Amino acid sequence: MKLERESLNLLQKAIEKLESGFDLPDLDQSYDSKKMEEVILRAAEKMQDNYPYFHPLFAGQMLKPPHPIAKAAYMMAMWINPNNHAMDGSKASSPMEKEVVADLAKMFGWNEHLGHLTGGGTMANLEALWVSGKIHPEKKIIASDQAHYTHERISEVLKLNFDKVATDHQGRIDLAALEEKLKKGDVGTVVCTMGTTGLGAVDPLDKILELQTKYNFRIHADAAYGGYFKLLTNLVEHTKNKYSVIDQVDSIVIDPHKQGLQPYGCGCVIFKNPEVAKFYIHDSPYTYFTSDELHLGEISLECSRAGASAVALWATHQLMPPVVNGQFATDLEKSRSAALKLYEKLSSNENFFPIVKPETDIVTWGLKGKCTSHMSELAHAFFKKAEENSLYLSLYKYPTSKLNNPDFDIDSEYLVCLRSSLMKPEHEDWLEEIWDRMIASL
Numbered sequence: 001m002k003l004e005r006e007s008l009n010l011l012q013k014a015i016e017k018l019e020s021g022f023d024l025p026d027l028d029q030s031y032d033s034k035k036m037e038e039v040i041l042r043a044a045e046k047m048q049d050n051y052p053y054f055h056p057l058f059a060g061q062m063l064k065p066p067h068p069i070a071k072a073a074y075m076m077a078m079w080i081n082p083n084n085h086a087m088d089g090s091k092a093s094s095p096m097e098k099e100v101v102a103d104l105a106k107m108f109g110w111n112e113h114l115g116h117l118t119g120g121g122t123m124a125n126l127e128a129l130w131v132s133g134k135i136h137p138e139k140k141i142i143a144s145d146q147a148h149y150t151h152e153r154i155s156e157v158l159k160l161n162f163d164k165v166a167t168d169h170q171g172r173i174d175l176a177a178l179e180e181k182l183k184k185g186d187v188g189t190v191v192c193t194m195g196t197t198g199l200g201a202v203d204p205l206d207k208i209l210e211l212q213t214k215y216n217f218r219i220h221a222d223a224a225y226g227g228y229f230k231l232l233t234n235l236v237e238h239t240k241n242k243y244s245v246i247d248q249v250d251s252i253v254i255d256p257h258k259q260g261l262q263p264y265g266c267g268c269v270i271f272k273n274p275e276v277a278k279f280y281i282h283d284s285p286y287t288y289f290t291s292d293e294l295h296l297g298e299i300s301l302e303c304s305r306a307g308a309s310a311v312a313l314w315a316t317h318q319l320m321p322p323v324v325n326g327q328f329a330t331d332l333e334k335s336r337s338a339a340l341k342l343y344e345k346l347s348s349n350e351n352f353f354p355i356v357k358p359e360t361d362i363v364t365w366g367l368k369g370k371c372t373s374h375m376s377e378l379a380h381a382f383f384k385k386a387e388e389n390s391l392y393l394s395l396y397k398y399p400t401s402k403l404n405n406p407d408f409d410i411d412s413e414y415l416v417c418l419r420s421s422l423m424k425p426e427h428e429d430w431l432e433e434i435w436d437r438m439i440a441s442l
């Protein structure tokens with residue numbers, strides 16, 4: 001069997017349990033089930049036209065299947081369809097959301113915080129930069145040239161000045177370049193990416209905190225992808241050092257729908273200082289009847305949101321809490337060691353060369369050749385050949401100006417490389433198979 005089905009049995013039991021909690025007269029619920037079956041089978045057939053995102057041979061873009069418990073819990077909640085905007089529409093799932101956000105805050109070292117789930121990392125980052133803009137309205141947002149492109153666009157939406165800072169050849173913020181910008185005194189917030197989307201590189205947060213003592217600015221950690229690496233014991237020392245001071249930033253974004261085994265629609269923003277709630281306060285004529293506590297809708301920019309996301313994450317945390325040495329962390333450690341193993345293989349092979357040493361679980365490599373334009377063509381051809389061998393990778397454009405001591409000619413602005421996000425727990429066991437298919441694709 002290729003697709004997981006255990007969650008179907010769980011779901012059946014969970015719905016029976018849920019139903020037994022409502023003492024109401026039965027409903028007459030007859031649908032045209034014949035027609036429905038015909039339609040759903042057509043939908044399934046259409047969905048066959050996809051890459052196999054759930055399979056370890058899909059080792060390209062960041063796609064990780066939700067855990068069966070998350071799927072079952074999400075669907076069970078769909079039978080109620082709570083809206084985590086206000087307590088009235090989500091009596092059970094709003095408190096569950098508060099619980100999971102507190103778990104994540106605690107993972108980062110915060111006992112006190114203000115935070116909530118969001119539709120995704122983009123919305124979560126938007127809220128973090130919105131608060132930054134409220135605190136430093138005239139000042140700039142700075143992010144690296146490897147930060148997610150969303151920061152530049154969000155700044156545009158928020159009408160905040162935005163500037164990019166250069167990175168070193170490992171894809172991390174260049175500290176000298178950052179200090180040059182800070183000296184001008186017009187920087188309000190530095191976005192520190194804890195795990196870039198491209199290379200999985202972690203910005204030097206420990207050093208940025210040192211700069212903060214000299215120049216006053218906020219720090220927002222975009223850990224949408226890399227936040228859970230905080231739990232790992234098999235990171236290199238300098239990466240560990242960066243994660244160990246993440247509690248000193250002002251805000252953090254983490255995406256449970258990236259590494260956290262959740263269905264899409266689950267991001268999270270957390271602020272260190274709960275007083276930022278004051279920026280959100282508004283009067284709503286519609287929604288709040290039942291409680292004096294802050295409703296989630298009073299501390300978030302989005303209004304309606306799937307309560308099911310909170311239920312799914314809550315169930316996942318119950319099964320696999322985000323703690324050091326827990327099952328979840330151990331699985332992520334496997335992804336990390338898969339990345340290191342692939343890196344070793346690439347380093348000792350005559351046809352490939354790694355672009356950087358992986359800091360998290362993303363590996364990037366080029367194909368050897370005489371000049372960068374030809375090497376880019378080789379990469380495109382390899383990518384296609386791999387797909388024919390049912391190995392799904394992704395492509396990545398690396399600026400040739402950042403290449404470290406190249407022994408080939410540079411005749412293009414970018415070098416097209418291969419990129420592999422080894423984020424599934426099975427990737428370590430599948431690495432030999434992936435490697436064999438890579439060799440067969442040369």
Ligand SMILES: *Cc1c(COP(=O)(O)O)cnc(C)c1O
Pocket residue numbers: 119120121122123125148150193195196197222223224225255258267
């Ligand atoms: C994915 C990602 C985002 C955007 O988040 P979405 O959930 O796709 O909206 C932002 N920053 C980083 C570092 C990311 O990896």
